Structure formats: C-alpha cells, structure tokens
Amino acid sequence: MSEENPLVLVVEDERDLAELYTTWLAESYRVRTVNDGRAALDALEDEVRVVLLDRRMPDLSGDEVLDALRERGLDCRVAMVTAVEPDTGVLEMGFDDYLVKPVSREELTRTVSNLLVRDEYDEGVRRLFSLASKKALLESERNRKELEGSEKYQQLLDDIERLRDELDDKLARLSETDDLTRVYQDIARDDGEE
Known part of the structure; x- marks a missing residue:
C-alpha cells in the first residue's frame, strides 16, 4: 500500500470490532487502530486524515478525545461510531459524522470516503x-x-x-x-x- 493513501485512525475498545473495521478499510487506506482514549491521544498526529471514534470507552470517553483533538487544532475529519443513541446534545459536539452501531461495511467505507471528500473543501x-x-x-x-x-x-x-x-x-x-x-x-x- 502506498504511503500516499490517507491514514485512518480507528478508536474502538471492542478489539474484535476494531479488527473488523481495520480489515474493511485496509484495502483502500492506511489504518492505525487503538483500543482506548489515552492511546488515541498518543496516536493523533497531523498525518491522520479521518478518525473513527467510539463514544463509550472505559478510561477516556470518545467525547473527551474529540474535545482534546479539536483543542489541539488537528485538521482531520471525525466520525463517531457508537451505540449511543443521539440526542440534541450532539449539536454541540465537534464531529463531522455520526454512525449508530451496528454499522455495515458499506456504511463505514462510504463514510470515510465522504469525509475525505469533505476535507478538500474550505471550513465553511x-x-x-x-x-x-x-x-x-x-x-x-x-x-x-x-x-x-x-x-x-x-x-x-x-x-x-x-x-x-x-x-x-x-x-x-x-x-x-x-x-x-x-x-x-x-x-x-x-x-x-x-
């Protein structure tokens, strides 16, 4: 796989699910997988283009990881991939997309592709x-x-x-x-x- 392929960071505490997402995405992207919020913060770097982020994790929640990512000013797209049903509180969160588990391969790969397309346009x-x-x-x-x-x-x-x-x-x-x-x-x- 070329170093030119975008890097996707999968943050998922359920290891089997993290491996499944990685398998689905590895055909088209470079994928890095971590299994907790603290490891996600360590893995965040400028090269990461898309983050797939679980909301409920035992050590540091996905919401906290998202806040830290935005505070650092990292320019990447974030999709929450979670079993947490959304309410109007999500309107204040800094994610780009939100997928409710279970997600299909098609839904996950389409979301990553769409986020990369969005990344090409300006902030507005x-x-x-x-x-x-x-x-x-x-x-x-x-x-x-x-x-x-x-x-x-x-x-x-x-x-x-x-x-x-x-x-x-x-x-x-x-x-x-x-x-x-x-x-x-x-x-x-x-x-x-x-």
Whole structure:
C-alpha cells in the first residue's frame, strides 16, 4: 500500500470490532487502530486524515478525545461510531459524522470516503456538511414532534440556512462535481429534493 493513501485512525475498545473495521478499510487506506482514549491521544498526529471514534470507552470517553483533538487544532475529519443513541446534545459536539452501531461495511467505507471528500473543501463548506449530517442523524433517530419542540434543533435549522446563504455562490460552483453530490444528500433532502 502506498504511503500516499490517507491514514485512518480507528478508536474502538471492542478489539474484535476494531479488527473488523481495520480489515474493511485496509484495502483502500492506511489504518492505525487503538483500543482506548489515552492511546488515541498518543496516536493523533497531523498525518491522520479521518478518525473513527467510539463514544463509550472505559478510561477516556470518545467525547473527551474529540474535545482534546479539536483543542489541539488537528485538521482531520471525525466520525463517531457508537451505540449511543443521539440526542440534541450532539449539536454541540465537534464531529463531522455520526454512525449508530451496528454499522455495515458499506456504511463505514462510504463514510470515510465522504469525509475525505469533505476535507478538500474550505471550513465553511465542511461546517455546512457537518451540520447537515447532524440534522439527518437527529431526524432519523428522533420523532418530528420532539425535534419541533427543541430550541437546539431550531437553532440548527437557522445555522444551516445562514451558512447556505453565505456559501450559496461556492455551492453553486461545487454542485457541478460528482464528489459534492455524494456528500450533499443531507442538505438536498432538507429542501425536499431526492
């Protein structure tokens, strides 16, 4: 495998699951696997492009690892891969995507691929993708009535709309690419498009 392939860090305390994710990803990426939060902090470096992060770990939670990663200013994309059902509290977290276990090989590999595509765009566009992912996540896991009554969810909708307005010209130019189409699905769904 070429040194040019992106490096993915898998942080998962269930060793069998960590090995499975590594096997699935190793065909296309360089993969480093750690089994606890402290080891994750030691393994984080500038070369890591994507982190797949479990939320519940015994020594240091995925939430704490995520906070430390963002405090260090590391420029990598993060997907939480966890059995923790999301609530509106996830809106304040600095992840780019969120997968609820169990995940399929296709879902995991598609997520890593999409995160790498997102990484090519500037911060504003990445932020919009992250917010759209959170919106889609909440809409798939929570009922509409609960969301409509949530101030945090309404703020999320306002933030998406504001960012869309700011990025309108840029998104129009980017929408001509196939890569954008792959990661733009959640945003398009918000407009009622399929």
